[in-house]
Amino acid sequence: SHGALVAAMQAIEYPGRWQAAVAENGAFDQTGEFNQYALRHLVVDPDEESREEFKREISPLHRAEEVDCFVCIVQGEEDPNLDMAEEFVAALVAQDSGLVIE
Numbered sequence: 001s002h003g004a005l006v007a008a009m010q011a012i013e014y015p016g017r018w019q020a021a022v023a024e025n026g027a028f029d030q031t032g033e034f035n036q037y038a039l040r041h042l043v044v045d046p047d048e049e050s051r052e053e054f055k056r057e058i059s060p061l062h063r064a065e066e067v068d069c070f071v072c073i074v075q076g077e078e079d080p081n082l083d084m085a086e087e088f089v090a091a092l093v094a095q096d097s098g099l100v101i102e
Contacts, residue, residue, distance in 0.1 A: 002027075003023075003024070004023035004024050004025055004026025004027070004028075004073075005023075005026055005027055005028065005030070005058075005060065007021040007022055007023045007026075007071075008021060008023045008026060008028060008060035008067075008071060008088070009058065009060055011060075011067045011068070011069050011071055012060060012063050012066045012067055015066070015068045016068065018069045019069055019070065020069055020070040020071070020072065021069060021070070021071045021072070022071075022072045022074070023060075023071060023072070023073050023074070024073075024074040024075070025074070025075060025076060025079050025081065026060075026073065026075070026081060026084070026085060026088075027081045027084060028059065028060045028061040028081070028084045028085060028087070028088040029059045029060075029061040029062070029084045029087070029088075030055050030056075030058050030059040031052065031055040031056055031059055031062070060088060061084060061087055061088045061091060064088060064091035064092050064094075064095060065091075065095050067092060067095075071092060073085055073088065073089055
């Protein structure tokens with residue numbers, strides 16, 4: 001799931017660099033209660049507002065409008081992150097960029 005998160009974030013953080021990203025079994029929303037990837041920031045910055053902003057910043061779901069390449073999302077039907085993947089797909093479709101192929 002971390003590899004999928006990184007692939008999706010590459011499509012956001014480096015616009016124009018990638019033609020496509022493949023994200024398999026991803027956790028596309030990092031704003032939950034416990035977030036192991038944000039742990040360093042959570043320890044360094046005790047301010048709750050700053051922590052929440054940081055978690056949204058590292059969540060592809062909340063930055064879908066910044067994706068500028070194709071993203072292939074592969075998610076298992078039984079994966080606990082399936083809802084997140086479906087929300088990310090919906091956010092990508094909503095931007096109507098022409099990058100979505102169904």
